[in-house]
Amino acid sequence: MDKEDLDTFGERLYSLIYPKHKESAAKLTGMLLELPEAVLSQVLQDEATLTAAVKKALRALQLAPSSEVAHKANDVPESSDSLGEQLFELVDVYNTGHSQKITGMLLEQHKEAVLQLLSDPKLLEEHVNLALKTLKEQNIEETDLSDASEADETDRLGEKLFSLVEQMDPLHANDITGMLLEMDSASLKQLLSDHTKLEVAVQKAQAVLDTES
Structure with a gap:
């Protein structure tokens, strides 16, 4: 998506989010703009999808400060539960229908790799798509096995x-x-x-x- 499209999406998103979330509208808009273009279009067209996406972004915002503190204080280890919750919130935005399974698959990686996914939306999107593809292939194999x-x-x-x-x-x-x-x-x-x-x-x-x- 080029910068012009992104600005247009941003303005429309901000105007929809601002009435209900004045204080965090800018942050929430920024987070939602990291979604894939197809999901963004859906968010702008469908109020229910927008509400769900904003809820998830709000929850991610609430989780974010604790993770930032954990990064700064190296002697305080970040629990895998906390990572799992944050990852699930972000994965769930993609509406794959397999959020739980995909989160589990991504959490099998090293902690550093998971932290990178949390901070890099593009990388996360790639991994979500790969995991979804793997799940579909597994499903086909299971169907073949049941036929056999x-x-x-x-x-x-x-x-x-x-x-x-x-x-x-x-x-x-x-x-x-x-x-x-x-x-x-x-x-x-x-x-x-x-x-x-x-x-x-x-x-x-x-x-x-x-x-x-």
Whole structure:
């Protein structure tokens, strides 16, 4: 975003924030101007988003003095809880829907790296985007795994089913098992646990095969 756009955004933001937060309007405007352009546009267009962003910035402002004191007094270590709270407040502004997870991922870094994220909005934005991308990839992998486990379960049910069907109709066991496997896994489990239901299902499949032959 060029300086002219930034000034325009700043003026509009300041005029919206000033009536409710006269004393800290300038600071809050400065903090919100560090948001990505897309988020800024949303903030200016939607009052609810603006209110949420201002609340988060206010909380970050309240946390800031204690962190500044901690930086100045090197003998006073900054607790990871405090860092986590500050980081969460900033990450949450991006409205990713995964603020908690992303904050956790970013907190796995060294303390110095986390402090750098708190003081560099551009760096934070890059890390938030990277974390979001990683989360999406993990989600795809988990979906693939669940698909694979469903396929494995169908194979196992198919083997059990085939051994039972083979006892009833060895000649057509393959065809009948194939037809029964079109049912959902809950129905298949029912057939395996209830011999009478299985017999009825096999008879229906035999009737279909007879009409086709």
